[in-house]
Amino acid sequence: MSRRPVDKEDPDRLYTVTRGRSRWAGNAFDLVTLIVSESEPTPGMQSEHAKILRMCHRPLAVVEIASNLGLPVSIAKILLTDLLDMGSITARHPRSAPERAQLPDPDTLKQVLLGLHHL
Numbered sequence: 001m002s003r004r005p006v007d008k009e010d011p012d013r014l015y016t017v018t019r020g021r022s023r024w025a026g027n028a029f030d031l032v033t034l035i036v037s038e039s040e041p042t043p044g045m046q047s048e049h050a051k052i053l054r055m056c057h058r059p060l061a062v063v064e065i066a067s068n069l070g071l072p073v074s075i076a077k078i079l080l081t082d083l084l085d086m087g088s089i090t091a092r093h094p095r096s097a098p099e100r101a102q103l104p105d106p107d108t109l110k111q112v113l114l115g116l117h118h119l
Contacts (some may be wrong), residue, residue: 028084028091029077034059039088048079053088 029035036059041050048069055068066076083089 029062029080030093031061031063031073033062033091033093035062035065035080036060036090036092037088038090046079046082049083049088052079052083056089059092 035052035056037053037056039053041053045053048071051069052065055065060068062076062080063073065080066073069076069079071079080089080091084091
């Protein structure tokens with residue numbers, strides 16, 4: 001028997017998935033925060049938590065997790081907060097383009113060094 005996907009329009013189901021919580025604590029996650037599993041699912045774990053751990057062996061963005069689960073992002077963030085509190089996941093923000101731009105290209109550094117030697 002296959003399980004039906006969570007219906008975003010079914011508030012009773014969403015209430016059950018989050019155990020009645022409607023907000024997540026803190027600002028640990030935004031849409032592009034990358035999530036990585038730090039452990040395997042354990043027996044008796046909530047099925048949505050187990051799914052997240054299985055899908056995040058490689059870094060996965062919060063928005064992708066929500067989409068894969070068929071849940072609103074706000075609900076996914078509540079579940080991710082649970083896992084973060086348990087130490088089952090790590091969360092990190094991807095480096096932005098300006099941060100990457102600050103790192104000089106090795107070829108550029110070589111050209112600068114050669115130019116300085118020619119002075």
